[in-house]
Amino acid sequence: MNIFVIIPAYNEEKRIGQVLDDLSVFSYRLVVVDDGSTDNTAGVVAAYPKVTLLRHKINRDQGASLQTGNQYALGEQADVIVHFDADGQFLASEIEDMVKPILEEGYDIVFGSRFLSKKSKLPFLKRHIIFPLARLVNRLFLGVKTSDPQSGFRAMTAQTAKSINIEQDGKAHCSEIMAKAFEQKLKIKEVPITVIYNRFGQGMGHGFKILKDILFSKINK
């Protein structure tokens, strides 16, 4: 079984080493997409002989990096593709929980959720204001009904990666992938995950940017 873990990284030299250490314990194929980092991210990754390094010459943002990773993994006959963050907010040990529903129950795509049972330390503003708003936008505009509106931890079959082409280069790819999964009536499951917040992550400003990207993509089509 070919399980690929795609890790988009932009200026993560301080954290990606730890992430790769944690992931190296498992037998996944690791692919880091260095998204035009200006620091030594690529240098750190190069020290891991088993990790495949793809390099964007210029910064194209997270969605673009994930699609690059997907495309590469598909070319390498991946069976399952997992999206994982480079800043250490997800647990490598939980990839197993994410992949399981695909391998054993025939799901097409699995989203990690911070809101199902497991305790993630969410900042107050995120839990009570930003996420409820994001959930509302997802439901109204995209027909997405998930407990976690912006989950970056997901696993999908190769077939799903083929049918969901990530066109949102920016952070709106989260909503885009969910919207396309619902639109294509895929078999979707949410799995509880733990999220460790090192920093606030995407603030209110990012939220508005995502909203703008989603709205413009509707106009543009």
Add this chain to the structure above:
Amino acid sequence: MIYLQILLTIFIVFILFKLFLQKQKSQISLMSFLIWVLLWLVVLVVFWLPDSTSYLAAWLGIGRGADLAVYISIVVIFYMIFRIFVRLNKIDENITKLVRDEAIKNVKEK
């Protein structure tokens, strides 16, 4: 007013001349050449005969000719911004595709 009109006329003649050169070098299509020429000629007419817009405005139910000119300008500007936006998105998409293809081609397998 007459000085402004003369100044603008010189400006428009200059633009038309540039357009003509561009057309000769086949840098623009016949269609866009005609549209731009027409547009600038209309501007010229409106500047020399401001009352001309009043007839059209009255016919459209707008009070003053000057208002009509402003309304039309705004519509045209919004349309152009929209076109530029779509174009920019397309360029962005193409850049991402180039960067992606190159990244996959130059993958460093160790």
